[in-house]
Amino acid sequence: MKKLVIIVSAITMVFAACEKDKGYYLSGNTEGFEDGTKVYISELGEDTRAPKVVDTAVIKNGHFEVDLEDTDVPNLGFLRFEGSNGSVLFIEENQKISFDINKDSIQNAKVSGGKENAALNEYMGHLKDLNQKYMKLQADSREAMMKQDTAALENMQATQMELRDNDKVKKEEIFKNNKDSFVGLMVLTDMLNMKTHSATEVKKMYEELSDRIKQTPLAKKLKENLDQMSATDVGNKAPEFSGPNPEGKEISLSENMGKVTIVDFWAAWCKPCRAESPNLVKVYNKYKDQGLNIISVSLDRPGQKDKWVEAIKEDNLGAWNHVSHLEFWKEPIARKYGVTAIPATYILDDQGVIVAKNLRGDDLSNKIGELLSKS
Structure with missing residues (x-):
């Protein structure tokens, strides 16, 4: 027995x-x-x-x-x-x-199974619902444009802003409840990538994550990106850089500072960048004698220097300095500035402090005029 x-x-x-x-x-x-x-x-x-x-x-x-x-x-x-x-x-x-x-x-x-996946289900459900609402809004907008229904389009713009605001609040709520969860980290990553929150805001929330979550590869990558991007938030001094111009001469930011300086990230292959070129030329011609300077950084591909040079010529951008290491998205200057999409524009004052970012059209011209009037 x-x-x-x-x-x-x-x-x-x-x-x-x-x-x-x-x-x-x-x-x-x-x-x-x-x-x-x-x-x-x-x-x-x-x-x-x-x-x-x-x-x-x-x-x-x-x-x-x-x-x-x-x-x-x-x-x-x-x-x-x-x-x-x-x-x-x-x-x-x-x-x-x-x-x-x-x-x-x-x-x-x-x-x-497990609290992590329960939180993931909640977050993915929110994103799915948000995506469906945006798709419907886009379809309704196309229909309103065809009918030239101005009132409906204005209402839809208000609805779009409401969706963005609600998404921001929901993301913050999910993060608050998941600081010791991988989902909390996913939310922060999406906040940064989707630009619903500034790098400074996300960096502050990142510090609230548990030490356990900060050990994950995604958290380490997010921290790296935050350090880069928060360094180029409005109010911070623009990181110094240098790079070769089309003739191979090394050109630095510090050597090209004006009373106001625009650091412009673009590429010959970038259609939105090329579409913005005429406005950039217009702004430069309007304010160059008052102290505006521009230095453009290209994210063109390796082995495509000819396309970069041709684009400068075609878009009449030759009046200011251009640099590029021709490394596409691995462009070291773009990585230093945390650039993940182009065009990207940084406006610096005479001390090299970033005072505005990513302005286009009249907004860019008005801001340059305002800054120069104070200098």
């Missing part, structure tokens, strides 16, 4: 150990996939640029499961299915995470 008790105890311990191992554990029910279909489990890599595959599972009788190594910190996870487009987003955590997935609507998969 004693021997039997020992054997039963040993078996119990084995099962307990197995259950304990199942911390980070994925289990999915699927429809429409053939038996033998591979499921690729990926996570956001250290460089945060692209997911990397960490494991695979196989669908059998409409089901798959995989027990993965426990994770020290949460991370963004992805499920991708052999022979199918689209992926399922989830957050890695030491819980059993369950999926219900239909091959014909992978994007509508249901994810459950």
